Amino acid sequence: MLKLLPWRPSPPKTQPIFNTSRLFSHSLRRHDDGDDDPPFSPISKPQQPTKKKNNKKKKDPEPSPSPKKAPTKPLKSDLPFDFRYSYSETNPSVEPIGFRESPKFSPFGPGRLDRKWTGTAAPAQGEVDRVKVAEERRRILGEPLTEEEVSELVERYRHNDCARQINLGKEGVTHNMLDDIHNHWKRAEAVRIKCLGVPTLDMDNVCSHLEEKSGGKIIYRHINVLLIYGGRNYDPKNRPVIPLMMWKPYAPIYPKLVKNVADGLTFEETKELRNRGLNSHPLMILTRNGNYVNVVERVREAFKTEEVVRLDCKHVGTTDCKRIGVKLRDLVPCVPILFKDEQIILWRGKTDNDKTDED
Known part of the structure; x- marks a missing residue:
């Protein structure tokens, strides 16, 4: 038979005790070695002696005289x-x-x-x-x-x-x-x-x-x-x-280019010619900055059979319309009687046949 031994409690585990004197001496010995660099600390700049302020205002230097340009x-x-x-x-x-x-x-x-x-x-x-x-x-x-x-x-x-x-x-x-x-x-x-x-x-x-x-x-x-x-x-x-x-x-x-009443006509006759010109088929359609070399000859030929001629200048511009009318007045010659909605209405004027009929 087994013999039972009496139970005894195990002793408590003790933590290792550090020797503080040894740790302190080790730290001192570490700093004494030359292997480790000391902590960095910036060196302060030496202070420069401050200058005493002078309360007297300095005069601005006189500007140098600029060279005068010779008159052109x-x-x-x-x-x-x-x-x-x-x-x-x-x-x-x-x-x-x-x-x-x-x-x-x-x-x-x-x-x-x-x-x-x-x-x-x-x-x-x-x-x-x-x-x-x-x-x-x-x-x-x-x-x-x-x-x-x-x-x-x-x-x-x-x-x-x-x-x-x-x-x-x-x-x-x-x-x-x-x-x-x-x-x-x-x-x-x-x-x-x-x-x-x-x-x-x-x-x-x-x-x-x-x-x-x-x-x-x-x-x-x-x-x-x-x-x-x-x-x-x-x-x-x-x-x-x-x-x-x-x-x-x-x-x-x-001076004004177009008169209210054309020379040699009455007001009613001038109005009738304007309405007839606006309702007629355009002789030519002119473009902006185009080539107008043959316009004068075309107008002269048209006046052989027609009394009133219309030029469509819809895309030419109002200013150029008046310039064209002035040149045609002197070159054809003819009488501009209306500038409206960029349309030029030209009248051939009194011809020799019209004068004989009146007589």
Whole structure:
């Protein structure tokens, strides 16, 4: 048989006791070693001695005198004609009845031109020697071009992809366009000019102003495309002085274009012609900035059988409608009796047959 032993409780587990003196000595020994870096502490900058403030205000240094610009003298041009914004689209014989801006505001800028601006033009100073001007132009042009030379220039500059091209719009031959032509003549013998809009009604007028004002010569003309030649003896270094216009001047006020009662008719007859024109079939439909080379001939042919003609200018614009009416009045000739809803009504006027019938 097993012998039972008496039960005794097990002794409690004791936790290890740390020696604090040993831990303290270990920590001291760790800091004494040179392997570990001490903690970083930024070094404060030494304070600079402060300067005593001076209550006295310092005087600002005197500014150095700026160099004075020498006064620019006004440009003097020997061109023998009056300077205008547009040469081909203005009639010097028609005097304006008023101005929208004071004539003292010159588009050439204040003090930049020795000519006085009158509101429509800057007249040439002194008398112009036409004989001397013609001789100088003949000298620059030199001998006339041969047919082979003309054909070569035309083949070189007449195409649409020509780099030497100037577009002539509704303003016609303008003053600044003359400077553009001379700039092209620096590197090219001829300049291609493509004309569109109202000036194409009278291409003869455009060609005459281009030759007179630039001094060149038209060597090619096809419908609305021109080639202007500078001349054999043209020297870009001795080109004429052309002062540029800085802005477009306001158009002056001219007399009324359409009268309430047409000359030679009564009020009832004028009203009847206007109604007849508005209800008639349009002779032509004009587009904006189009080619109007054949408009004058078409109107003349129509007046052989018709008394009143209507032109549809729906997409042209009111301003261009009036310009077209003015040119047709002088070129056909005829009488504009109505501008309404961008429609131009033209009356052929009193003919010889009408006068004999009245007698």
